[in-house]
Amino acid sequence: MSNRPSPNHPGPSTVTAFIDESLLLFLKPEHRRPLQILPLGRRRSIKDFVESLGIPHVEIGGLRLNDRQVNFDAILTGGESIQVLAPTEPVDPTRPDELQRPPLPKIRFLCDVHLGKLTRFLRLLDFDTAYQNHHGDDELIEIATGEQRLLLTRDRFLLRRARLIHGYFVRHTQPADQIREVVRRYGLHRFSRPFSRCPMCNGILQSVEKQEVLHRLPPMTANHFNAFYQCRTCSKLYWPGSHFKTLEAWVRDWLEGNRA
Numbered sequence: 001m002s003n004r005p006s007p008n009h010p011g012p013s014t015v016t017a018f019i020d021e022s023l024l025l026f027l028k029p030e031h032r033r034p035l036q037i038l039p040l041g042r043r044r045s046i047k048d049f050v051e052s053l054g055i056p057h058v059e060i061g062g063l064r065l066n067d068r069q070v071n072f073d074a075i076l077t078g079g080e081s082i083q084v085l086a087p088t089e090p091v092d093p094t095r096p097d098e099l100q101r102p103p104l105p106k107i108r109f110l111c112d113v114h115l116g117k118l119t120r121f122l123r124l125l126d127f128d129t130a131y132q133n134h135h136g137d138d139e140l141i142e143i144a145t146g147e148q149r150l151l152l153t154r155d156r157f158l159l160r161r162a163r164l165i166h167g168y169f170v171r172h173t174q175p176a177d178q179i180r181e182v183v184r185r186y187g188l189h190r191f192s193r194p195f196s197r198c199p200m201c202n203g204i205l206q207s208v209e210k211q212e213v214l215h216r217l218p219p220m221t222a223n224h225f226n227a228f229y230q231c232r233t234c235s236k237l238y239w240p241g242s243h244f245k246t247l248e249a250w251v252r253d254w255l256e257g258n259r260a
Contacts, residue, residue, distance in 0.1 A: 203233025
C-alpha cells in the first residue's frame with residue numbers, strides 16, 4: 001500500500017492547496033496547478049506559507065483553512081487543506097476586507113518607475129497618482145505606507161514587502177491595456193472626472209480667463225480658442241486643441257468598456 005498523500009488524505013507534513021486561477025502566474029511554472037499537495041516544512045503562518053509559493057499577500061482576497069474563513073495569522077501545522085482566493089472585482093480598497101487590512105481613506109495610487117504612461121492616463125481620469133522615475137524600492141514602500149496609497153507595479157517581488165498593505169501587480173505590458181485593466185480592477189469608471197487633473201504633475205486644473213494667460217499663448221491658439229485651464233501646481237496651460245478629440249476617444253474606450 002502506498003504512503004503517498006492524496007488530495008483527500010494529505011500527509012502530516014504537507015498542505016493541500018487550492019489556488020485561484022488568477023493567482024497561478026505568481027507560482028513557479030511547475031506548480032501552476034489550481035489543486036496540489038505541497039510540503040509545509042515547518043509550523044508557520046498561512047501568510048508565510050502562501051508567500052513562500054510566490055503569491056504576494058496584497059494579491060490575496062481571502063483565505064480558507066479546512067473550509068473556515070481565516071486571516072493571515074492562522075497557523076499551519078500539517079495535514080490541512082487551504083484555499084487561496086483572489087479578490088472579487090471591482091476591488092474597493094477603501095472598505096474593510098475579510099483579511100482585516102486597514103482600508104485606505106480614499107483611492108490614491110503610486111506607480112513604480114516602469115509605469116510612467118499609466119500614471120499619466122490615471123491622472124487624465126482624475127485619479128491622484130504619485131510617480132517619480134527615480135524612486136527606489138524602499139522609497140516606494142515608504143511613500144505607499146506613509147501617504148496611504150495603493151502601489152501599482154510590474155515588480156512582483158516588491159509586492160511581497162511585509163510593510164506594504166495595498167498593492168497590485170499590473171498584468172499587461174502595454175499602457176492602453178494597463179489602464180483598462182486598472183479601471184476594471186477597481187471600478188474606476190464610477191468615480192472618474194476626466195480632464196480635471198494635470199497629467200504631468202498630478203495637480204488640479206482650474207478654469208482661467210483668456211486675458212490672464214494671453215501673453216503665454218501662441219498666436220494661432222489665441223485666435224481660435226477661448227476656454228483655458230491652468231494647473232494650480234505647475235501652471236501648465238491646457239485648452240481643447242486638435243488633439244482633444246483623440247483624448248476623449250481614448251477616455252471613452254477606457255471607461256465605457258468597463259461599465260458592466
